Amino acid sequence: MARIIGGIATTHVPSIGKAIADGKQNDPYWKPFFSGFDYVHRWLAREKPDVAVVFYNDHGLNFFLDKLPTFAVGAAAEYRNEDEGWGIPVSRAVAGDPALSWHLINTLVEDEFDITMCQEMLVDHAVTIPLALMWPGQNWPVKIVPVAINTVQHPLPSMARCFNLGRSIARGLESYRPDLKVLVIGTGGLSHQLDGERAGFINKDFDRLCMDKLAADPEDLTQFSIPELVELSGAQGVEFLNWMAMRGALSGKVTEAHRNYHVPISNTAAATMVFDNEPSVRRKAA
Numbered sequence: 001m002a003r004i005i006g007g008i009a010t011t012h013v014p015s016i017g018k019a020i021a022d023g024k025q026n027d028p029y030w031k032p033f034f035s036g037f038d039y040v041h042r043w044l045a046r047e048k049p050d051v052a053v054v055f056y057n058d059h060g061l062n063f064f065l066d067k068l069p070t071f072a073v074g075a076a077a078e079y080r081n082e083d084e085g086w087g088i089p090v091s092r093a094v095a096g097d098p099a100l101s102w103h104l105i106n107t108l109v110e111d112e113f114d115i116t117m118c119q120e121m122l123v124d125h126a127v128t129i130p131l132a133l134m135w136p137g138q139n140w141p142v143k144i145v146p147v148a149i150n151t152v153q154h155p156l157p158s159m160a161r162c163f164n165l166g167r168s169i170a171r172g173l174e175s176y177r178p179d180l181k182v183l184v185i186g187t188g189g190l191s192h193q194l195d196g197e198r199a200g201f202i203n204k205d206f207d208r209l210c211m212d213k214l215a216a217d218p219e220d221l222t223q224f225s226i227p228e229l230v231e232l233s234g235a236q237g238v239e240f241l242n243w244m245a246m247r248g249a250l251s252g253k254v255t256e257a258h259r260n261y262h263v264p265i266s267n268t269a270a271a272t273m274v275f276d277n278e279p280s281v282r283r284k285a286a
């Protein structure tokens, strides 16, 4: 049976891709951020996930404002990246797991999530940067199921809705027969605003509250409405919705294993967290 081994949340600022391409990981500006991944690398080397469900937001590479699904799930054998104009190298394609994708799509629709299913899907920096951070060298040993959440064009789904989306994904994983170790990933955030009068806005207190609540009491965070989330975390800080979905997908006993918080990377409060997920009901060995 598929087993959810844990969750990783990380920012996805595109300039990280340029820093990697230029080998700047040890520069004074970048080191406090990249060194936060030493633990992640050890954790991944030990846990060896087979697949990753990636909750992220597309920034206009695959979906544009003319047609923007609230939730979209990839069901492709591979996902290509393309040049988004950030001046970072185009990544290699990421392998998909169509059988798992269709299983999760079935569960989501059963659970009344009216998702868009994508047999072709480009993935942008919100997928490729986190993978490059987790597995340097582009030797990505996992297949992915990308789940895109609209954090771009209002109205956005609520914090509770995204948390429950993760819950439904967990239910789907728990009924998937192949013996897979599954990692769930949430990308983006934390607080940032890229444009308008509040460009450069960062809110360390709110970021800390979100990180503190995430392990122990994530449902408490559903008290924040989308307008409140914009106010407290910035227009693009709403990418935290991807973190809520990731946390919803951790269905067992969850503990925070690691956290790194560094301000700023580009315009963003850059955070990385790792959660262990111990299944609540241990299944008997076959």
Ligand code: DHB
Binding pocket: 012, 013, 014, 015, 059, 188, 189, 192, 194, 236, 239, 265, 266, 267, 268
């Ligand atoms: C930045 C942050 C993002 O989340 C993004 O998608 C693009 C740019 C930034 O801080 O530069």
Ligand code: FE
Binding pocket: 012, 059, 126, 188, 189, 236, 239
């Ligand atoms: Fe973003």
